Amino acid sequence: MTEQGREAEGYDFKTIQDRWLPVWDELKPFEVTDEATDRPTKYVLDMFPYPSGDLHMGHAEAFAFGDVLARYWRGQGYDVLHPIGWDSFGLPAENAAIKRGIDPRDWTYENIAQQKASFRVYAPSFDWSRVLHTSDPEYYKWNQWIFLKMYEKGLAYRKASWVNWDPVDQTVLANEQVLADGTSERSGAMVVKKKLTQWYFRITDYADRLLDDLDQLEGRWPSKVLNMQRNWIGRSRGAEVEFEIEGREERVPVFTTRPDTLHGATFMVVAPDSDLAGELVASASEEVRAAFQEYLAATQKQTEIERQSTEREKTGVFLDLFAVNPVNGERIPVWASDYVLADYGHGAIMAVPAHDQRDLDFARKFDLPVRVVVDVRDEDGVELPNPAESGVATSGDGVLVNSGELDGLGKTEAIAKAIAVLEARGAGRATTNYRLRDWLISRQRYWGTPIPILHGTGDNDGEMRPVDGTSLPVELPSTEGLDLKPKGSSPLGAATEWATVVDPETGETWNRDPDTMDTFVDSSWYFLRYFSAQDDTQAFDPAAAKKWGAIDQYVGGVEHAILHLLYSRFITKVLHDLGYVDFEEPFMDMLNQGMVLLDGAKMSKSKGNLVEFASELGEHGADALRVTLAFAGPPEDDIDWADVSVQGSAKFLARAWRIADDVERAGVAGPVDFATGDKELRRATHHLLAEAPGLVESYKFNVVVARLMEQVNVTRKAIDNGCGAADPAVRESAEAIAVILSIFAPYASEDMWAKLGHEPTVALQTWPTADESLLVEDEVTMVVQVDKKVRDRLTLPASVTEAEAEAAALASSAVQNAIGDREIVKVVVRVPKIVSIVTKPAA
RNA sequence: CCCCCUAUAGCCCAAUUGGCAGAGGCAGCUGACUUAAAAUCAGCACAGUCUGGGUUCGAGUCCCAGUGGGGGGACCA
Numbered sequence: 001m002t003e004q005g006r007e008a009e010g011y012d013f014k015t016i017q018d019r020w021l022p023v024w025d026e027l028k029p030f031e032v033t034d035e036a037t038d039r040p041t042k043y044v045l046d047m048f049p050y051p052s053g054d055l056h057m058g059h060a061e062a063f064a065f066g067d068v069l070a071r072y073w074r075g076q077g078y079d080v081l082h083p084i085g086w087d088s089f090g091l092p093a094e095n096a097a098i099k100r101g102i103d104p105r106d107w108t109y110e111n112i113a114q115q116k117a118s119f120r121v122y123a124p125s126f127d128w129s130r131v132l133h134t135s136d137p138e139y140y141k142w143n144q145w146i147f148l149k150m151y152e153k154g155l156a157y158r159k160a161s162w163v164n165w166d167p168v169d170q171t172v173l174a175n176e177q178v179l180a181d182g183t184s185e186r187s188g189a190m191v192v193k194k195k196l197t198q199w200y201f202r203i204t205d206y207a208d209r210l211l212d213d214l215d216q217l218e219g220r221w222p223s224k225v226l227n228m229q230r231n232w233i234g235r236s237r238g239a240e241v242e243f244e245i246e247g248r249e250e251r252v253p254v255f256t257t258r259p260d261t262l263h264g265a266t267f268m269v270v271a272p273d274s275d276l277a278g279e280l281v282a283s284a285s286e287e288v289r290a291a292f293q294e295y296l297a298a299t300q301k302q303t304e305i306e307r308q309s310t311e312r313e314k315t316g317v318f319l320d321l322f323a324v325n326p327v328n329g330e331r332i333p334v335w336a337s338d339y340v341l342a343d344y345g346h347g348a349i350m351a352v353p354a355h356d357q358r359d360l361d362f363a364r365k366f367d368l369p370v371r372v373v374v375d376v377r378d379e380d381g382v383e384l385p386n387p388a389e390s391g392v393a394t395s396g397d398g399v400l401v402n403s404g405e406l407d408g409l410g411k412t413e414a415i416a417k418a419i420a421v422l423e424a425r426g427a428g429r430a431t432t433n434y435r436l437r438d439w440l441i442s443r444q445r446y447w448g449t450p451i452p453i454l455h456g457t458g459d460n461d462g463e464m465r466p467v468d469g470t471s472l473p474v475e476l477p478s479t480e481g482l483d484l485k486p487k488g489s490s491p492l493g494a495a496t497e498w499a500t501v502v503d504p505e506t507g508e509t510w511n512r513d514p515d516t517m518d519t520f521v522d523s524s525w526y527f528l529r530y531f532s533a534q535d536d537t538q539a540f541d542p543a544a545a546k547k548w549g550a551i552d553q554y555v556g557g558v559e560h561a562i563l564h565l566l567y568s569r570f571i572t573k574v575l576h577d578l579g580y581v582d583f584e585e586p587f588m589d590m591l592n593q594g595m596v597l598l599d600g601a602k603m604s605k606s607k608g609n610l611v612e613f614a615s616e617l618g619e620h621g622a623d624a625l626r627v628t629l630a631f632a633g634p635p636e637d638d639i640d641w642a643d644v645s646v647q648g649s650a651k652f653l654a655r656a657w658r659i660a661d662d663v664e665r666a667g668v669a670g671p672v673d674f675a676t677g678d679k680e681l682r683r684a685t686h687h688l689l690a691e692a693p694g695l696v697e698s699y700k701f702n703v704v705v706a707r708l709m710e711q712v713n714v715t716r717k718a719i720d721n722g723c724g725a726a727d728p729a730v731r732e733s734a735e736a737i738a739v740i741l742s743i744f745a746p747y748a749s750e751d752m753w754a755k756l757g758h759e760p761t762v763a764l765q766t767w768p769t770a771d772e773s774l775l776v777e778d779e780v781t782m783v784v785q786v787d788k789k790v791r792d793r794l795t796l797p798a799s800v801t802e803a804e805a806e807a808a809a810l811a812s813s814a815v816q817n818a819i820g821d822r823e824i825v826k827v828v829v830r831v832p833k834i835v836s837i838v839t840k841p842a843a
Numbered sequence: 844c845c846c847c848c849u850a851u852a853g854c855c856c857a858a859u860u861g862g863c864a865g866a867g868g869c870a871g872c873u874g875a876c877u878u879a880a881a882a883u884c885a886g887c888a889c890a891g892u893c894u895g896g897g898u899u900c901g902a903g904u905c906c907c908a909g910u911g912g913g914g915g916g917a918c919c920a
Contacts, residue, residue, distance in 0.1 A: 223847080224848070224914075227915075227916090231846095231915075236919070255919090256920060257920065258920080269920090314918090338918090339918045341920090343919095344919045344920080345919075349920045350920080351920085357918085358918050433920090435919055558914090561915090631855090631856090631868070632855070633855065637849095637856095638913090639855090640855080643854065643855045643856095643869080644869080645869050645870090648868060648869060649868090651868095652867095700857090702867085702868095703856090703866080703867085705868090706856085706866060706867035707866075707867080709867050709868075710867065713867090720885095781863090783863050785863085788901065790863055793863080825900085826900060827900085828862095828900050828901080830862060834862045834863080834901080836900045836901060837900080838900045
């Protein structure tokens with residue numbers, strides 16, 4: 001069949017895709033230069049994909065939305081940077097490699113090739129000249145560069161700490177790889193805590209800025225994500241109070257948010273797994289030590305979840321030690337209990353059972369004294385029952401009692417005074433604590449960025465030195481001869497030749513750090529690399545960074561609400577402080593797309609409720625898929641594939657396409673003057689043009705598609721039963737439809753654009769602007785309500801005044817009938833909407 | 844247990860931000876085309892906005908209390 005013949009049958013997505021793909025390949029319409037122009041810029045970015053197999057429906061959705069926004073801003077006359085890359089280091093590749101005995105590179109790059117091919121057809125408007133893969137040495141070289149910069153600044157350091165350890169896979173796990181029940185997401189083994197020396201990034205140094213700068217993103221990021229980040233950082237202000245412990249030289253600091261209640265501290269509790277607890281029991285009696293060890297062992301057997309359950313009864317052991325309260329010299333007993341966490345504050349607390357529920361529960365369990373130091377009252381000013389009897393701690397505001405110099409003060413003043421007293425005595429100070437911990441970045445894995453540090457041997461044992469910047473990247477050794485199976489230490493350590501470095505000057509032998517970096521390091525700055533992805537002299541070009549600036553629009557899943565986004569914000573601030581970028585926040589606006597479900601459930605291969613991206617793409621084409629996703633509902637909402645109709649979208653596209661087809665067939669030659677076109681249709685077209693930009697910018701893509709459907713419907717009516725296809729207004733409408741539709745359906749709109757006699761590509765067309773004069777209505781319809789009921793509709797000139805409208809309403813016989821002999825109390829006129837008349841029975 | 848989001852037609856969703864509840868679609872029904880069906884085209888019908896209060900001339904929209912659904916946090920001193 002000839003192409004002509006096929007066209008005669010109407011819209012066929014396959015034909016159209018095949019027609020335009022080679023043209024776009026040739027034109028490369030979305031490649032942009034880094035040179036400054038006088039056009040405004042937008043940087044639109046989707047979170048880059050991990051190459052595990054082909055693209056899936058989740059990708060289809062996120063990339064459709066990102067592309068709508070990228071294409072929209074181009075239509076508004078912006079230079080748009082819209083790049084793509086792959087987050088291609090990570091465990092799945094390594095697991096696949098172990099399982100099949102292949103190189104993780106092969107698996108990774110085959111998947112990337114498959115995803116690239118799918119993307120080509122799906123046709124997001126990427127600038128392919130900037131593509132990056134984090135597993136390329138050309139990329140991870142700059143991970144190492146960033147690491148060394150941070151090492152220089154003291155922001156990368158090594159310490160021994162308790163980490164998540166998977167006893168089956170023999171590796172450290174990230175927090176996010178530990179499931180809610182405390183098992184490893186991969187091996188299913190119960191994760192244990194193990195003390196290991198690991199590399200950390202000092203993100204806690206940035207805690208205040210990471211928290212405070214969230215205020216700038218208010219209204220631009222989903223409030224849910226802002227909340228989650230604030231929660232995660234968890235700043236709490238209070239005081240550090242130093243207690244002496246009998247028989248110990250050093251004083252023990254504790255953190256409290258309520259230094260005002262210091263007089264109510266009746267015991268101290270230390271975390272059993274803290275260093276402090278170990279030190280304290282070292283000199284204790286055999287009996288105490290045995291009891292403590294038993295308790296510690298029991299604590300460590302529990303999962304994090306068990307341990308943090310609020311339902312649990314309090315447990316603990318008395319350490320046979322006493323601390324001295326610095327404000328009143330009182331001796332208080334020291335206990336160990338697992339309700340105190342080793343890694344928050346100082347791993348020890350002062351317990352004020354009257355005013356803290358946890359402390360009260362503990363005190364009641366072990367029969368420890370409870371002393372009220374704050375007189376807390378309810379709303380009616382009635383004193384609350386004594387916590388010792390009620391079992392309910394009073395944690396609110398009140399007047400201090402039994403507290404010496406603090407007596408009579410309210411909570412806020414008492415806190416200030418208590419801190420002043422502590423400072424005067426050298427026993428404490430105001431401090432701030434965070435829930436946020438430093439970022440553990442080392443991993444005992446092969447498929448990641450080698451940490452560019454050398455460890456001394458022999459005389460230099462225990463020394464570290466950074467790899468010289470000029471010898472970056474430290475490339476991964478070949479997998480040849482390497483056993484990637486987990487065995488508790490990094491596979492890289494076994495690559496002897498790679499791991500051993502002899503200093504050419506001194507002849508000393510150094511060993512490479514065998515660990516690789518957390519892959520979240522890779523993704524914490526990739527958006528900057530796009531500024532100059534092929535540049536091998538620097539991580540990114542500052543001039544290009546200046547042109548494009550921070551990402552104007554980020555699109556991705558809410559599952560990254562904490563980790564990726566927090567790490568990216570942190571690294572951006574570090575690079576800002578080092579003078580490499582002039583912005584402090586990387587993502588100015590963010591859209592979190594929902595999930596694609598099937599029959600109300602998350603899709604998964606194991607559940608067998610999978611919608612395959614590739615088969616949908618093959619069956620319905622890219623346009624129909626993209627329109628379906630955009631039309632399904634607000635982008636933040638989940639989409640149930642059972643609720644949508646890809647065929648419905650295809651039908652709409654065919655109807656839209658046929659409009660342009662009809663215009664083409666009408667064969668009107670030469671330029672046409674739209675102003676001579678059908679007035680009604682023009683009005684509809686310009687309403688669409690006026691409304692669409694606001695809708696896109698507020699992410700109401702579903703409404704934009706609905707408006708396009710409406711426009712197609714009215715244009716169809718105009719062609720069949722109105723002005724006819726040759727009318728200039730029909731062409732004007734068809735062009736508007738093509739241009740706006742192009743943000744959703746690049747192929748159909750390109751074909752429409754060609755049928756309307758234009759050169760490719762419609763994607764680079766600036767949107768026509770609405771002619772305001774066409775939007776002005778000559779007449780308005782005003783509703784007249786009498787006592788809430790609609791009694792008449794008045795057609796009035798658009799210029800009608802309130803008084804005229806009121807007069808017209810009262811002149812209506814329907815209105816007069818409704819009023820009858822009742823008395824008018826009030827008339828409210830809101831031009832051009834409504835006249836509301838309120839009556840009451842006549843006197 | 845605490846916090847946040849959410850509830851509109853059989854289903855997915857709109858509603859100019861306080862002014863006539865319906866834009867669009869799916870499914871349904873009727874008709875045209877067809878030997879018939881599918882596809883296509885034309886048309887039709889369907890709820891008074893989760894419940895109970897309140898503010899207002901007027902509430903889907905604002906406030907309070909509840910219910911269902913979704914999400915987050917949860918011994919952080």
